């Protein structure tokens with residue numbers, strides 16, 4: 052397969068050897084340049100987002116990794132992996148840079164990678180080339196003896212960081228004051244909390260503890276059906292767009308989906324508005340998918356009249372409405388694989404995945420809706436220098452005993468509640484998939 056590396060494209064644009072534009076001139080620099088400076092998400096889609104106080108920071112990376120070429124780092128990673136053999140498994144997210152992803156044993160979205168964790172219970176170390184909440188989920192689903200490693204601790208997710216446990220707890224207390232806690236005549240409680248997979252383990256635990264559930268971009272509608280079978284309304288966090296797009300597709304009117312801004316009393320809505328609410332949407336978003344616009348879709352259709360426009364449900368509602376289709380990264384991949392040769396696709400999701408799909412499918416024309424090269428800045432913090440560092444630390448040397456660095460561990464109490472919310476999600480089934488005679492999507496829901 053020809054690797055269409057976003058890194059290489061960025062470097063070529065920077066030196067003038069290729070046409071195109073990037074969202075930041077600093078994209079070609081190593082992430083350690085930013086890890087040591089002002090706390091932030093680094094250059095890329097999330098660079099304008101506010102980094103919460105107390106977010107993990109990455110320590111200095113030794114010079115021998117910072118100064119090595121991509122080729123040298125690739126050799127070192129291969130050698131360390133060979134030495135470690137089955138003792139280690141490397142997981143890589145679809146949005147990861149190709150220089151890292153080529154070393155992954157499993158490639159997928161956050162949910163597929165969480166499941167991959169369970170398929171290698173004998174591996175001593177799971178190296179998660181993704182972002183912080185994904186590594187936490189891997190720790191929840193792995194065995195206590197396995198160490199989950201995030202190569203760069205500063206690889207957070209700006210969307211996940213938009214909802215923290217204190218703000219959600221404060222919101223919940225205000226909603227309890229407003230709605231009470233008693234179930235109605237049908238046994239449905241006033242509110243069910245639903246968190247997107249892209250959230251901290253603390254929020255997954257909050258859902259597990261309060262009768263709620265986790266969802267992914269593939270199963271959000273099934274999960275909302277599950278929640279409405281048990282509650283009169285849903286508090287959905289942290290991504291307003293996934294919540295709104297899913298609820299709208301289920302026929303819920305927009306006026307019954309107030310937004311909750313954690314900085315305002317009652318989230319910025321009136322008690323009457325919240326009284327009519329069916330889905331309360333947290334004020335969060337993904338800075339990668341927020342970049343897509345209806346104008347980009349119009350331009351793609353003008354240039355390619357037969358184009359199929361597919362966008363991710365984290366995109367704003369107007370973009371989802373203007374697209375031909377929307378779906379998770381897995382949906383996008385499968386749609387491209389199933390299309391007749393010669394198809395043209397304009398895709399609204401992260402640039403590393405779009406360029407890789409274009410390289411894997413030379414029989415189609417595939418391009419990103421956004422003409423500016425702007426990767427997910429948090430995912431971009433994982434560089435092959437960090438991957439080489441964590442792997443070589445596991446191998447050790449004569450002078451330096453083998454060690455686990457950058458281990459991600461979820462507190463046991465939090466983990467217990469978070470697993471409950473994840474298990475409810477795994478048990479939830481779309482109504483059409485129920486066996487004849489069933490009346491509920493999940494039985495007890497646990």
Ligand code: SF4
Nearest residue numbers: 208209210337339427
């Ligand atoms: S693409 Fe968006 S949701 Fe995914 S890790 Fe990056 S910032 Fe978070």
